[in-house]
Amino acid sequence: MNVAVVLQGLVGLLWLAVAALVTIALVRASRGKKVAPFTTAIIVTVITAILLTSISAGLVFIQPEQRGVVISALQPKGYREQVLEPGLRWVIPYFESVVIYSIARQTYTMSIAPLEGEVKGDDSVAARTADGQEVLLDASVIYQPDPAQIIQLHINWQRRYADELVRPLARGIMRDAVAKYRVEEVYSTRRTEITQEITDKMRQKLAENGIILIDFVLRNITFTEEYAKSIEQKQIAEQQAQQARFVVEQKKQEAQQAIETARGQAESARIRAQGEADARLIQAEAEAKALQLIAQALRENPDLLTYQYITKLAPNIQVMLVPNNMPYLLPLPSMGPPSAITTTLSTPILPTPTTTP
DSSP states (O other): OOHHHHHHHHHHHHHHHHHHHHHHHHHHHHTTOOOHHHHHHHHHHHHHHHHHHHHHHHEEEEOTTEEEEEEESSSTTSBOSSOBOSEEEEOOTTTEEEEEEEOSOEEEEEOSSTTTSSSSSOOOEEEEOTTSOEEEEEEEEEEEEOGGGHHHHHHHHGGGHIIIIIHHHHHHHHHHHHTTSOHHIIIIITHHHHHHHHHHHHHHHHHTTTEEEEEEEEEEEEEOHHHHHHHHHHHHHHHHHHHHHHHHHHHHHHHHHHHHHHHHHHHHHHHHHHHHHHHHHHHHHHHHHHHHHHHHHHHHOTHHHHHHHHHTSOTTOOOOOOOTTOSSOOOOOOSSOGGGOOOOOOOOOOSSOOOOO
């Protein structure tokens, strides 16, 4: 509970009581009645009200988020050099007064939106880039008065520091920072760098005036309508170029895939040809081996060739002449139909050749 406020309320009630007693006394006096008891009550109430008013004028309660500057007629400089800290404090009534400052964090917003900023209407910061383009900046400055420099802040700015220090300082630093960069750097590649540059510069300048910068927020960057259209056209062109690059890359991949397919087919054909060649080589080697075996068989059995020759004769041969030194004629089929063919052994013949009918 704020004791100073309660005491001020009590003082107000006492003065109302004084006014009421005086009114009653005047009414009784006009009617010819005694007013002596009311006179005493009025005097006591007035004295009490004056005492409590004096005490109330000397009591100041400082909230935790506040600091007080004492303006004193008894000090050579006109003020106490010590700041009033939070709590119930006492100053000399009628010779000293207290100016209370909040040290809580505050936000000053400059925005293009009519109802967002401290100033109604379009309060964005218009700035020119290095290449002559105009941009509109929305920003918020989060700050708080430095508790250790409240007295100096009061001397230099009083309560005007928000509108006459924070606002113009921020707008000037923002314009100076943007003027160093090209427009595409402001909204894309160098935006973070610009924000940091503004923050560092503002922190230094505000600190010199007794204010601590908590944060600087570059909220939005707006361009002129003509430049916004050019950006949109540029983005469309970049998207089309990117699509064209994608198509080219796709064609390259398809061509590479066709090359790999042809290479695979060629490799398959080579392997198939190699297989066929190997098969022919194996077959030739087998045939050569077979011929070697046949030759060896003929060397070991000379009559084998004659036997093979006779077995391969046409079935319609009825008579065959053989050398006269053969002991027997080979059995021949009969002249009848195939079903009546019989096999008989021939009789021994003389060495003299004989023709058999």
